[in-house]
Amino acid sequence: MSSRNHTQWNATPDLQRGEWVDSRIYSDEQIFEDELNKIWKKTWIPVCHESELKEAYSFRTMTIAREPVIVVRGKDMVVRAFLNVCPHRGNMIERRPSGNYKKGTPSGTPKTMTCMFHAWSFDMKGKCVNISRKEAGYQDRLNESQVGLRELKCEVYFGGFVWVSLNDDIGVTVAEFAKGSLDVLLPSLSEEPLEVFHYHKAIIPCNYKLWHDTNCEFYHDYLHYHNRITGFNDAYFARKNNGFDGGHINVGSFEVQYENYEGSHGREELSFPHLPPNHWYMIDMFPGVNFNLRGSALRCDLMTPLGPNSVMIEFRGLGLASDSKKDRQTRIDHHNSIWGPFGRNLHEDLLAVTGQGASMHPLAESRKILHGRHENETIHDENGMRHYYEEWGKLLDRNPSDPMQKFKPYPEFKEQVAQREAAAAVE
Amino acid sequence: MAASNNEIQQKIRELIYNTCIHLDDYQWEDWHDNCASNFNYAIKAYSPEVQADIKYHGGDKEYMESITKLLNKHNSDQSPLRRHCTVYRVDVAKDGKSATAISSLVVHQTQLDGVNSHVDAGTTSVFLVGRYNDKFVIDGDSIKFEDREVRLDTRRLDKGTHWPI
Numbered sequence: 344m345s346s347r348n349h350t351q352w353n354a355t356p357d358l359q360r361g362e363w364v365d366s367r368i369y370s371d372e373q374i375f376e377d378e379l380n381k382i383w384k385k386t387w388i389p390v391c392h393e394s395e396l397k398e399a400y401s402f403r404t405m406t407i408a409r410e411p412v413i414v415v416r417g418k419d420m421v422v423r424a425f426l427n428v429c430p431h432r433g434n435m436i437e438r439r440p441s442g443n444y445k446k447g448t449p450s451g452t453p454k455t456m457t458c459m460f461h462a463w464s465f466d467m468k469g470k471c472v473n474i475s476r477k478e479a480g481y482q483d484r485l486n487e488s489q490v491g492l493r494e495l496k497c498e499v500y501f502g503g504f505v506w507v508s509l510n511d512d513i514g515v516t517v518a519e520f521a522k523g524s525l526d527v528l529l530p531s532l533s534e535e536p537l538e539v540f541h542y543h544k545a546i547i548p549c550n551y552k553l554w555h556d557t558n559c560e561f562y563h564d565y566l567h568y569h570n571r572i573t574g575f576n577d578a579y580f581a582r583k584n585n586g587f588d589g590g591h592i593n594v595g596s597f598e599v600q601y602e603n604y605e606g607s608h609g610r611e612e613l614s615f616p617h618l619p620p621n622h623w624y625m626i627d628m629f630p631g632v633n634f635n636l637r638g639s640a641l642r643c644d645l646m647t648p649l650g651p652n653s654v655m656i657e658f659r660g661l662g663l664a665s666d667s668k669k670d671r672q673t674r675i676d677h678h679n680s681i682w683g684p685f686g687r688n689l690h691e692d693l694l695a696v697t698g699q700g701a702s703m704h705p706l707a708e709s710r711k712i713l714h715g716r717h718e719n720e721t722i723h724d725e726n727g728m729r730h731y732y733e734e735w736g737k738l739l740d741r742n743p744s745d746p747m748q749k750f751k752p753y754p755e756f757k758e759q760v761a762q763r764e765a766a767a768a769v770e
Numbered sequence: 771m772a773a774s775n776n777e778i779q780q781k782i783r784e785l786i787y788n789t790c791i792h793l794d795d796y797q798w799e800d801w802h803d804n805c806a807s808n809f810n811y812a813i814k815a816y817s818p819e820v821q822a823d824i825k826y827h828g829g830d831k832e833y834m835e836s837i838t839k840l841l842n843k844h845n846s847d848q849s850p851l852r853r854h855c856t857v858y859r860v861d862v863a864k865d866g867k868s869a870t871a872i873s874s875l876v877v878h879q880t881q882l883d884g885v886n887s888h889v890d891a892g893t894t895s896v897f898l899v900g901r902y903n904d905k906f907v908i909d910g911d912s913i914k915f916e917d918r919e920v921r922l923d924t925r926r927l928d929k930g931t932h933w934p935i
Contacts, residue, residue, distance in 0.1 A: 394820075395819075395820050395821075403819075439818070440818050440819045441818060441819055441820070441821055539820050539822070540822070540824075541824055541825075542817045542819050542820040542822075542824060543815075543817070543824065543826065543925060543926075543927065544819075544925070544926055545926065545927065545928045545929065545930070546926065546928055547928060547929070548885065566845060568840070568843040568844050569844075604840075605836050605839070605840060606832065606833055606835075606836025606837060606839075606840070659820075675825050676828075676829065679825065679826060679827050679828070683826045683827050683930075684826050684827070684927040684930035684931075685813060685826055685827035685930055685931060685932065685933075685934070685935075686827070686930075687837070687844060687932065689930060690844075690846065690847070690929060690930045690931060690932055691844065691845045691846075693928070693929040693930065694845060694846075694847055694884070694929055695845075697884065697885055697929060698885075701885050701886040
């Protein structure tokens with residue numbers, strides 16, 4: 344058989360369950376709503392880095408699952424998160440992306456978050472400190488103690504990233520949620536404070552999981568001339584793609600040959616604490632977070648799903664807060680050469696997922712998307728995606744290969760977990 | 771006889787506009803020829819999100835030559851970019867050996883293969899808005915770029931591009 348007719352094209356692939364997914368998971372409106380409610384509103388999401396909140400009274404705003412969120416640093420220097428919604432008339436309290444409340448706003452006094460609409464004010468702990476003309480309007484029926492802001496779970500963890508959850512009952516810390524997937528970089532990122540040196544965002548017409556898939560598999564090296572020329576060797580192909588409970592993965596390191604790309608130089612002079620020069624680690628956390636440490640620069644992708652076929656991706660680059668001016672510039676140049684909006688790799692990655700989004704748009708005919716490569720869980724194995732979709736299926740109770748049917752556990756990962764537990768018992 | 775201030779200003783305007791044509795038409799070598807050996811290029815924007823000046827791209831002449839040389843090895847959005855530039859101001863140093871210029875810049879992108887060409891090809895939209903902040907070195911009749919900062923207002927570049935602006 345060479346080319347296929349419609350029936351053949353739509354036939355179930357001759358692969359094991361979990362080795363393909365149905366493209367409706369990338370395009371269906373109801374599935375997207377389920378994801379927001381059952382995943383994005385239930386879990387920890389990193390929203391920014393603490394270096395973006397350097398001083399007391401500084402703030403950042405963002406969105407999780409369509410809910411506006413504000414993160415503020417109090418005068419006690421504790422970072423807290425709240426819904427960015429006034430309890431009076433539902434106005435968004437803060438409209439700016441960032442700032443500091445030491446100075447007053449046109450409607451408000453200094454050191455308060457003030458809704459410009461009717462000047463209700465809140466302190467950095469979310470307590471309402473002023474209802475304008477309270478007695479005149481509410482007499483003794485309502486007071487400040489009854490209208491505090493909605494506080495959200497918030498932690499600063501893993502090199503200073505600020506994590507927020509809309510779920511009051513989440514019941515686990517970020518470290519517990521990570522299930523060990525972050526440990527590989529924890530010493531490098533926790534030794535001394537980090538600082539954001541790069542930020543840009545993109546809105547791409549594709550499902551958020553397509554971006555996460557791309558970060559979870561390295562088989563798309565064929566997209567990148569840079570990776571082929573600086574990477575392909577035995578050590579590269581031996582890198583392990585490790586699955587962790589909760590749908591997280593990380594990818595082991597090797598030594599990148601940056602000098603093989605004409606005009607590029609090795610990065611051996613600059614690294615992170617405890618990280619050998621020119622090494623490259625990657626962590627992909629469920630449901631859509633990527634940490635990518637290439638020698639001298641840490642990249643972090645945070646996603647905000649906007650619709651079944653639209654995602655905002657925020658790209659950050661980080662170095663050490665203690666960097667000299669020269670070292671900082673070197674990190675920036677290294678970061679930009681591959682990962683900036685004009686860099687060699689990022690543009691290629693975004694082109695590819697845009698093409699996937701164009702093919703798998705809402706109401707397009709469903710397709711079978713293959714995740715079936717097995718290479719001993721090394722870098723071109725597609726186990727990272729299979730691992731992700733097992734967790735996804737469990738949480739949504741949908742079968743990724745047939746999302747209108749209920750989930751059944753993948754046989755592959757039961758075996759892997761059993762093998763890991765057996766190996767741990769022997770150790 | 772040395773060129774007058776007005777003549778130098780006029781030559782600089784012509785150089786900026788000709789460079790737009792070179793960049794529009796992928797004439798990278800012509801662009802590099804108009805840059806001094808110590809040329810430096812940067813694309814920057816201020817990010818109100820992280821309250822910092824962000825360098826998106828750039829390097830010295832050698833780096834810019836090498837990455838434009840390798841463009842055909844990369845997968846790129848081939849949707850053409852067209853620069854609309856207006857030189858607002860040219861200031862020539864008193865000694866006549868250097869100058870600076872500020873130009874307003876709008877870059878339009880006409881879709882070719884960036885999304886679904888059947889639907890989108892031929893659609894033009896604003897790709898970015900910003901300014902060229904240029905510095906020049908003047909040596910007799912020779913005027914070359916010594917520094918170009920592309921200062922962007924636009925910070926949502928979505929897929930981005932491999933091409934210098």
